[in-house]
Amino acid sequence: MQITTERLTTSLKSAGMRMTPQRAAICKALAESEAHPTAAMIYDELRPQFDSLSLATVYNTLEALVKIGVVNALGGAGDGSIHYDADTEPHVNLACISCNKIIDIPSSHVQQLDDEITSTSGYKLLGARVLYYGLCPECQKKQEN
Amino acid sequence: MQITTERLTTSLKSAGMRMTPQRAAICKALAESEAHPTAAMIYDELRPQFDSLSLATVYNTLEALVKIGVVNALGGAGDGSIHYDADTEPHVNLACISCNKIIDIPSSHVQQLDDEITSTSGYKLLGARVLYYGLCPECQKKQEN
DNA sequence: TTCTAAATTTAGAATTATTATAAACAATAA
DNA sequence: TTATTGTTTATAATAATTCTAAATTTAGAA
Ligand SMILES: [Mn+2]
Ligand SMILES: [Mn+2]
Ligand SMILES: [Zn+2]
Ligand SMILES: [Zn+2]
Numbered sequence: 562m563q564i565t566t567e568r569l570t571t572s573l574k575s576a577g578m579r580m581t582p583q584r585a586a587i588c589k590a591l592a593e594s595e596a597h598p599t600a601a602m603i604y605d606e607l608r609p610q611f612d613s614l615s616l617a618t619v620y621n622t623l624e625a626l627v628k629i630g631v632v633n634a635l636g637g638a639g640d641g642s643i644h645y646d647a648d649t650e651p652h653v654n655l656a657c658i659s660c661n662k663i664i665d666i667p668s669s670h671v672q673q674l675d676d677e678i679t680s681t682s683g684y685k686l687l688g689a690r691v692l693y694y695g696l697c698p699e700c701q702k703k704q705e706n
Numbered sequence: 707m708q709i710t711t712e713r714l715t716t717s718l719k720s721a722g723m724r725m726t727p728q729r730a731a732i733c734k735a736l737a738e739s740e741a742h743p744t745a746a747m748i749y750d751e752l753r754p755q756f757d758s759l760s761l762a763t764v765y766n767t768l769e770a771l772v773k774i775g776v777v778n779a780l781g782g783a784g785d786g787s788i789h790y791d792a793d794t795e796p797h798v799n800l801a802c803i804s805c806n807k808i809i810d811i812p813s814s815h816v817q818q819l820d821d822e823i824t825s826t827s828g829y830k831l832l833g834a835r836v837l838y839y840g841l842c843p844e845c846q847k848k849q850e851n
Numbered sequence: 852t853t854c855t856a857a858a859t860t861t862a863g864a865a866t867t868a869t870t871a872t873a874a875a876c877a878a879t880a881a
Numbered sequence: 882t883t884a885t886t887g888t889t890t891a892t893a894a895t896a897a898t899t900c901t902a903a904a905t906t907t908a909g910a911a
Contacts, residue, residue, distance in 0.1 A: 579858065579907070600898085615861045620898065636781030636835060641869075642897060643782075653819070655827055668822055674798070674815040678838050682800055682811060686840035690781060693823050695831035724878075724887065745869085760890045765869065786898075787868060 565592035565647050572631040573622075583611060587622045592647045597635060597654065597663040599642040633688040638663055651675035654692040659700035663692070710737035710792050717776040718767075728756060732767045737792045742780060742799065742808040744787040778833040783808055796820035799837040804845035808837070 569588035574580055590603050598606075600619045607614055623645055626632035633646040639658035646654065646663075651671040656663045671691060679686060696704065714733035719725055735748050743751075745764045752759055768790055771777035778791045784803035791799065791808075796816040801808045816836060824831060841849065 581859065581906080583860070613861065615863095616897095617862085617899080618860055621859090624899095634782075634839075637779075637788075641895095653823060655823070655829060657829070658832065666823070666827060668819055670815050670819040670822060674813055674819060677813055677815060678798060678800070678811070682838065682840075683843050684800060684802070684838070684840040685846050686838055687803065688839055690835055690837040690839065692835040693827065693829070693831055694833055694835065695827075695829040698828050701830050726877085726888065728889070758890065760892095761868095762870080762891085763889060766888090769870095786866095 568592070569626060569631055569647060572629050573625060576625065576629050578625060583607075583614060583618050584622050586610060587619055588626075591623075591626075591632065591645060594647075595665075597638075597644040597646050599640070599644055601642060627688065630687045633690060635663065635690050635692050638692075638694065649688065651689070652691070655697075656692055656694040657697035657700055658694050659696055659703070662697065713737070714771060714776055714792060717774050718770060721770065721774050723770060728752075728759060728763050729767050731755060732764055733771075736768075736771075736777065736790060739792075740810075742783075742789040742791050744785070744789055746787060772833065775832045778835060780808065780835050780837050783837075783839065794833065796834070797836070800842075801837055801839040802842035802845055803839050804841055804848070807842065 566589045569592055570580055570585055573584060573588070578584070586607050587603055590606050591598065596602065600616065600623055603623075604614065604616050604619045607619075623632065626647075627634050627645070631647070631649065633649055635644045635646050635654055635656075638644055638656035638661045640661045644656075644663055648665070651674070653666045653668045653671055654663050655666050675689065711734045714737055715725055715730055718729060718733070723729070731752050732748055735751050736743065741747065745761065745768055748768075749759065749761050749764045752764075768777065772779050772790070776792070776794060778794055780789045780791050780799055780801075783789055783801035783806045785806045789801075789808055793810070796819070798811045798813045798816055799808050800811050820834065
């Protein structure tokens with residue numbers, strides 16, 4: 562998924578922002594993650610490499626990426642914090658409100674849905690939040706006791 | 707939309723909760739609103755009728771409704787707070803991150819999408835969050851200056 | 852290189868939505 | 882009635898996010 566990392570960094574540059582080591586690392590971590598991470602998750606992952614990294618920088622970079630429209634803000638998943646998705650191709654996200662994991666599932670209908678909204682809404686669209694939530698198979702088992 | 711109000715109240719009762727005046731009013735306000743309100747919006751609307759209403763009661767009731775699966779938590783819309791939707795029929799929500807309003811738009815594809823996820827995910831589904839965000843036509847005009 | 856100005860990062864404080872707590876209150880039933 | 886359980890309320894606590902101002906870095910000019 563090297564393509565997405567560069568997509569994020571070039572988007573920031575196109576928006577007039579400088580590319581710093583911190584921003585590059587945040588873009589890379591977000592683009593290469595399958596986990597739909599939160600700001601804190603990215604911060605924890607990058608702290609070993611940037612021992613003076615600030616959470617504010619993570620938040621600022623994520624906010625910029627969302628505002629540009631190249632990252633989607635999916636919202637909470639049972640935990641109190643916002644999860645982000647660098648994959649803006651139309652797809653369905655599936656969140657477990659018990660273990661707070663979010664996975665992707667393919668769907669042939671989302672692309673059509675996306676086309677429909679894009680062409681008929683009249684809105685200047687920035688992003689999407691297509692997320693179903695519930696209990697994953699593992700957490701369902703744990704609840705049976 | 708009198709049907710939905712009763713759906714909410716009977717759901718709470720079926721879950722073993724008592725029906726109180728506060729809970730009934732919260733269900734009614736949520737079901738009759740087109741605004742996808744936040745907890746604070748419901749609180750402000752009901753305070754004239756219940757001058758000792760507590761925000762905690764609103765939050766507790768909303769949480770119960772979401773946990774039962776009869777109300778969807780859509781997440782934030784530019785403001786920092788969670789918006790709720792008592793309409794659990796598959797549909798697309800469209801949020802403006804400038805004026806923070808959320809509207810519904812019809813789509814023929816969402817129902818199929820919903821069927822697909824429901825039957826193939828393996829999750830015990832509780833709710834959905836199908837929301838596109840961007841700038842509404844009015845806020846687009848305001849930005850051109 | 853050195854200097855300057857603008858952008859960025861950082862640490863920490865402030866904000867604020869949400870949750871937890873415990874006392875007051877209301878409903879149910881023996 | 883009395884006991885018991887559930888509910889609401891006011892308030893405190895929590896914690897995610899945002900704000901602020903100082904320190905640092907960057908880009909470009911001299
Ligand atoms: Mn995803
Ligand atoms: Mn809706
Ligand atoms: Zn799970
Ligand atoms: Zn608007």
